[in-house]
Amino acid sequence: MNQRNSCFSNFGSFRKFSSSTEDAFRRFRSFANGEQFTKRFVDSSLQYTVSVAYSPKDRLKNNMSDDDALNAKNVYESPTGEDNYILAYTEIGIIIGVLDGVGGWSEQGFDSSAISRELANKVTIFYLENPSSSPLEILQKSFAAVKEEGTVKVGSTTICFGIIDGRTGKLSALNLGDSWFGIFRKDENSRYKCTHQSVEQVYYFNAPYQLSIIPDDFLEIAKKRGSKYLMNEPDESEEYSYELKSGDIIVFTTDGMVDNVFPDDIEIYLNDNASEGVNLSESLGSLNKILVQQTTVLSLNTNFKSAFSQKLSSLTGQDYIGGKPDDITSVMVYVK
Incomplete structure (x- = not known):
């Protein structure tokens, strides 16, 4: 873990969080790659260890617009690329999830990471201030606030996140687009199996549902051309609810992971690396x-039969092979 100033104070093997919402917001929005925390709740037999990990894909800065070059917060400086993460807790629960800014906007000179970053900020602060709200309520308020604030001029993002009730262990989640979450639970042979997972929402192959901010003049030009932008609303999200159990591992990740590996592959990885005796x-x-x-390495392997290439082969009837380079962000939870 990186050593730096923090609003956490050491307390045995755990870290005690500042009561200030502002301090909490700043801390939860600046987690290091691979960093984790463990949270216990009053009147609950379960505890939760949560981590975030990320890997941005390589980008050529010579495609960056002059405006982006002057912007300290752009996709080239973002540690998560166009992706972003949601990770925070209160005294009644934990929120976890991922967002994926649609990269097509960068080809037109816009910062495609802006909307995922700003929406992640709003979701985090709305949760910290209103931890009893449902995921859909938080997303509705957060997306409305991003649009009203006007910081994001143009952009689109997918989003997949959930809230764990610290008292009951219930996970309430939603997904809009092609990011993903899965619950991995041990079977009767003590082998991890993906027992529950989200279903992608797409218009067609590689065109996911997305929350979009599009200027009126863009919409007018598209209308004259007889085309339109992909634009969805929070209430088009698919909602999920599951009871978590001790031993579960939950993964929220962007399509950079699931475009390369299948849930079956993650099962193998967990069974090889999270067996009995591993703390x-x-x-x-x-x-x-x-x-x-390891998923990033596979995404760069031109001889790897990725999930994306297999789906494309199935759709076209032609043989495609190779990984799919992309940003990858993963929020993982272990229930004990």
Whole structure:
């Protein structure tokens, strides 16, 4: 873990969080790659270890617009690329999730990371201020606030996140687009299996549902051309609800991971690396970070039969092969 100033104070093997919402917001929005925390709740037999890991894809800065070059917050300086993460807790629960800014806007000279970053900020602060709200309520308020604030001029993003009730262990989640979450639970043979997962929402192959901010003049030009932009609303999200159990591992990740590996592959990885005797309360950050790193290596392998290439082959009837380079962000939770 990187050593730096923090509003956490050491308290045994755990860290005690400042009561200030502002301090909490700043801390949760600046987690290091592979960093983790463990949270226990009053009147609950469960505890949760949470980590975030990420790997931005390589980008050529010579495609950057002059405006972006002057902007300290752009996709080239973002540690998560066009992706972003949601990670925070209160005294009644935990929120976790991922967002993926649609990269097509960067080809037109816009910062495609702006909307995922600003929406992640708003979701985090709305949760910290209103932890009893549902995921959909938080997303509705957050997206409305991003649009009203006007910081994001143009952009689109997918989003997938959930809230764990600290007392009951219930996970309430939603997904809009092609990011993903899955719950991995041990079967009767003590092998991890993906027992529950989200379903992608797409218009067609590689065209996911997305929350979009499009200027009126863009919409007018598209209308004259007989075309339109992909624009969805928060209430088009698919909602999920599950009871978590001790031993579960939950993964929220962007399509950079699931375009390359299948849930079956993640099962194999967890069974090889999170077996009996491994203390995940201490090593979850490493487990998550290595998963992201290994997936990144596969994404750059031109001889690898990625999930994306297999889907494309199935759709076209032609033989495609190769990984799909992309930003990868993963938020992982271990329930004990």
